[in-house]
Amino acid sequence: MRDNTGVISMGLAPAARMPLRARLRLLADPALGVGSFLDHARAVSPAPSAPFLLAQRAGGPGAGGGGAAGDPGDVGEEGEEEIERLSLDRLTEIRDAYASWYHKAGVKKGDPVGVYAGEGVDAFLHFLALSSLGAIAALVNGRMRPEVAADYLGRVGVVGVVATADGLERLRASGALPKNLAFEKELDAFPRRRPARPSLPGVFPYRHGDDDLVMLCHTSGTTGPPKAVTFGHRQFFLGKRHRLLSFPDAASNRLLTALPQTHSAGISYLMTATLLGLPTLVMADSSGEAVHDAARWFRPTIVVAFPQTWAELATLDLSPSAVGDVHTWINTGDSAHEAHIKELIRHGRRPGRLAAVAGPGGLGSGLGSRFASGLGSRLGSRLGSRAGDRPGSRFVDGLGSSEMGMALFRKVSEPEKQDYDRCVGKPVRVVERAVVLDDDGRILGPGRPGRLGVKTPTRTAGYWGNTELTQKSSVSGYWLTGDIVYQDRDGRFFHVDRVPDVIHTARGPVYSLPMEEAVMIGCPEVADCAVVAVNAPEPGGKQAPFATVRLRPGASAPDDLLERLNSALRAKGLTALSGAVLATEPEHFPTGATGKVLKRSLREHFADVLIRPQQVAEENRP
8 A cells, every 4th residue: 555654643544534334325415515515524424533634824834845844834723833634523613613703793594705815724614614504605816816806706795705814904905895894804813613602593504405506716817807606505516426436545645735725626625535534735825836845745646736836846846755656636727738747747656557547527537337336445445556556647637617617528648648739538427418619509520629518417507696698608508618629530629729819810710729838848948838819910910829938947048039939839730929028027927816827918918019019129128
């Protein structure tokens, strides 16, 4: 077995592992869902007081370089420590304490409450408390600009807002925060012990119906003001139930999550860890350097994050002491770049058999009923076996969105494979059908790019307070994800762009994502690249492709940047760039709250770069 005894020295108890019998009971429970998973897990756990979750506090080990290898830092009982150890009992106590405060403040069933938080565990804890009252947590990434966040919270109609002290100050200073809030409270001011006489409803925790909403999560805001996506008790859980049997075995695996817990993916993976008793480290800093530092002492076997973390990790000299035990990297949201994937899968070690592969949908996604007989547990345990291990790791890419409820496509990359070209694989089992549609809703054949449409029970019920947008986001029963894809004759899907990012040149549409891949593969000195549409000069007009690139640390800029990039594009038979610039200023490579590059901002900033080249040259002169 892989050595998992290190979790004991970290204060994580092997007894926290959920045995197969308990997982089968959970799987058979029709009431189990996103709003009730904590109480259901606690009811069947053989050791609910055994810690399984390490919650990193800002400034703790791995959050800025603290902590020696094997040293998770000092831990107390009041939540003020660098790293907090949490069990099912402790999670429940904190949940009840928070819920008592919220109920006393007047929060009722169906009320949305804004939670403006950082990347640590706070958002998860407040989500648990609010859902236990039947209220709705409106989770907002603390990196979102305060004026945008305040406007979003106003459009949602939150009854109150909780945030860090700094976050509340920034929200108030923006002048956009709603004026009629019932409360504004600092996250650190919440009681963390259940009162002797708690203020709780007569029925507590709330008993969710299938269609009850439990959470609102915002979109990235890359194409306009962020939208509030709704998540239901049953809908959001449908794609995750199988993880009870198919996810890597808790006895021999350790999960490091660098996802923002204000995102649905962050909540999803912590829900999985809670139901399995899986030893898990929750990062309060998702930067590549922080993840690498924390991995030195936590020694994860599975790491889950968004693409920006992979981009930063790929530029580091990764230490075997940090990533030597990793067998699976899990990406969700936007697809990761081939150059970053290849850099990561050189490290770690994998089991010799492809019996079960971790993914955004869990291990062995698609093996279905075979896991119901307990096979999934046996296969998952094999991931802990050292016999037959092979060098290198797996990268599981999952194309998804908040609206789809989960990553609905799955692609596994290994060192021996070369099937990239923006391939996102095939739909996972929960998807009823995925098709490529033209602008009129007609299904397109193999090789023809168009809009991705999916039919799946995991899709959102819609956008909070925006029925019109909800209606326009589907056609003939297919939810339009906003992605441009094509399908090959083997049924695999290839992601080539987002709808608003397509470059409409005089010769026809040009897709930015394959161009970015070609640049990063053909130009090793490039750490990241964004290709956007800018105004094309006459004659011809319309749009032209323009690139902004970030170099790897220590890399020298090429003498002729544009020619260097275009040589990589010619090698792939792709359209040439009309211009390019090194990203030397924040506005040259802006990113949003979740690390996505804000292509809308780039289009606005560089709109006339080809029409006024001399002026832009002056602006970018060192």
